Amino acid sequence: MNAAKSPAGLIAAALAYFALARFGMAIFALKPSNLTLLWLPSGIALAMCLQWGWRAVPFIVVASLAANFDGMAAATSPAHLAHTMLAAMTDGLAGVLAMHMFRRMLPGGLARAADLLPFILYVCLIPTAVSSVLLAANLAAGGYLPWSEAGALARVLVLADSLGLLLVYPAYQGWRQRHTAPPLQAHPLLAAIAAVLALLLASRAGMPGMEYFIVPVLLVLSFHTSLLGITAVTALTIVGVMASAAHPAFAAQTTASDTAFRVAALAFSSALTLLGAALQRGQLEHSERTRQQWQDAAEHDALTGLPNRRLFMPKVQLEHQRSLRSGKPYAIAMLDLDHFKAINDCHGHAVGDRVLDAVATVLRDNCRMIDTPARVGGEEFAILLPECSGTQARPFLERLRGKLEELEIAVADQRVSVTVSIGIASFTGVNDTADAVAARADRALYQAKQAGRNCSIVDAVAA
Numbered sequence: 424m425n426a427a428k429s430p431a432g433l434i435a436a437a438l439a440y441f442a443l444a445r446f447g448m449a450i451f452a453l454k455p456s457n458l459t460l461l462w463l464p465s466g467i468a469l470a471m472c473l474q475w476g477w478r479a480v481p482f483i484v485v486a487s488l489a490a491n492f493d494g495m496a497a498a499t500s501p502a503h504l505a506h507t508m509l510a511a512m513t514d515g516l517a518g519v520l521a522m523h524m525f526r527r528m529l530p531g532g533l534a535r536a537a538d539l540l541p542f543i544l545y546v547c548l549i550p551t552a553v554s555s556v557l558l559a560a561n562l563a564a565g566g567y568l569p570w571s572e573a574g575a576l577a578r579v580l581v582l583a584d585s586l587g588l589l590l591v592y593p594a595y596q597g598w599r600q601r602h603t604a605p606p607l608q609a610h611p612l613l614a615a616i617a618a619v620l621a622l623l624l625a626s627r628a629g630m631p632g633m634e635y636f637i638v639p640v641l642l643v644l645s646f647h648t649s650l651l652g653i654t655a656v657t658a659l660t661i662v663g664v665m666a667s668a669a670h671p672a673f674a675a676q677t678t679a680s681d682t683a684f685r686v687a688a689l690a691f692s693s694a695l696t697l698l699g700a701a702l703q704r705g706q707l708e709h710s711e712r713t714r715q716q717w718q719d720a721a722e723h724d725a726l727t728g729l730p731n732r733r734l735f736m737p738k739v740q741l742e743h744q745r746s747l748r749s750g751k752p753y754a755i756a757m758l759d760l761d762h763f764k765a766i767n768d769c770h771g772h773a774v775g776d777r778v779l780d781a782v783a784t785v786l787r788d789n790c791r792m793i794d795t796p797a798r799v800g801g802e803e804f805a806i807l808l809p810e811c812s813g814t815q816a817r818p819f820l821e822r823l824r825g826k827l828e829e830l831e832i833a834v835a836d837q838r839v840s841v842t843v844s845i846g847i848a849s850f851t852g853v854n855d856t857a858d859a860v861a862a863r864a865d866r867a868l869y870q871a872k873q874a875g876r877n878c879s880i881v882d883a884v885a886a
């Protein structure tokens with residue numbers, strides 16, 4: 424069974440929900456700001472619903488109930504229990520609603536910076552608006568809150584739950600993509616965490632405003648780490664900013680509601696900015712990877728994986744320039760399979776393809792690291808041999824010809840073998856051109872064919 428989908432995983436996620444809910448309550452209880460700004464369990468609930476569907480709902484409800492256990496234990500009336508139960512069910516509903524919105528509006532996930540707006544609107548704000556109104560009304564109906572304050576509480580809950588979704592969902596997506604994403608690098612993460620801590624401590628120790636420099640630090644980090652890394656550090660930072668808002672030095676600067684607003688504004692704008700930057704970077708990397716794949720496909724032969732003529736000739740030009748500067752020769756060998764048409768006619772095209780692939784493997788396995796073997800035509804191969812003349816290259820090419828002659832491809836109860844003719848030419852000096860060297864190698868190949876095939880000939884003007 425897929426471990427990520429197992430019941431044990433579901434229980435672990437419910438425990439995480441419970442732990443974050445308790446942790447959130449501890450932060451919110453901090454005086455004097457009494458911040459109700461960050462509710463990470465809402466993001467955990469969405470991740471649970473996306474991972475396990477409706478099966479997650481009872482687990483969310485139980486985890487929410489357990490988080491409110493203290494309040495329940497103090498309950499003296501069945502009505503209190505009913506209100507607590509209703510609140511827990513609303514938490515479950517919020518997760519399911521966010522899941523449906525997510526699947527409907529963002530079937531491809533949160534992949535591009537342009538996905539951020541639908542994510543904020545449909546996944547964060549709308550579901551949390553529904554659940555927050557229900558939660559605030561439930562509290563007012565139970566007598567825990569005057570009806571006149573229910574609207575204000577609902578607004579704060581929307582912000583708190585949305586921030587939780589904004590921070591947890593990208594981390595969840597980053598975790599799901601951990602196998603395809605580039606590995607997390609510890610150094611930038613540790614450096615950013617250290618810088619954030621230093622700025623936070625400075626801001627709380629008599630240098631107010633220093634916390635505003637945290638965002639640029641995380642922005643730089645977003646260019647060096649994965650989605651998972653940046654959202655995890657952002658979440659930790661925001662929790663740190665909120666927790667430290669209770670510090671007397673900070674709290675003394677403003678009134679409680681002012682503090683709450685400042686922290687909310689900082690948290691929300693930072694999270695959005697960083698997520699946008701991380702998505703943008705991911706998008707750029709994806710485009711670059713796709714471009715690279717297209718380029719690789721355009722420059723390599725699909726059957727053998729060897730460079731094709733399009734990549735081979737520029738390499739020859741480059742080597743030619745090096746030879747012009749250094750005066751050291753290079754050689755080009757043109758190899759053409761002998762009577763290859765007969766193999767195709769006799770055994771079929773598929774067997775012909777296997778022969779071509781086997782020949783390519785022999786070339787790849789026997790060339791030096793600095794050589795470039797390529798497939799430059801149907802049954803025609805070429806090798807660029809830097810730093811050697813035609814006559815120096817010939818012994819190697821003769822050995823290679825012998826290896827190809829020994830090659831046997833098993834076809835049913837038969838063995839197919841092949842021979843190759845080779846033409847060799849090399850750089851002759853400052854008046855030479857790369858195209859002329861290649862043309863001379865072609866001419867030598869033609870001579871090898873004329874000479875009866877299965878041999879190699881070095882062009883007469885070779886160095």
Ligand SMILES: Nc1nc2c(ncn2[C@@H]2O[C@H](COP(=O)(O)OP(=O)(O)OP(=O)(O)O)[C@@H](O)[C@H]2O)c(=O)[nH]1
Pocket residue numbers: 726759760761762763764765767771772773774775776779800801802872876
């Ligand atoms: N199986 C297969 N055959 C190919 C491919 N590309 C070209 N060919 C075949 O290669 C054969 C080349 O035939 P010819 O040019 O007559 O050369 P040859 O039979 O090798 O004869 P010589 O070169 O004169 O020794 C043709 O039958 C092509 O169809 C390929 O990708 N796969």
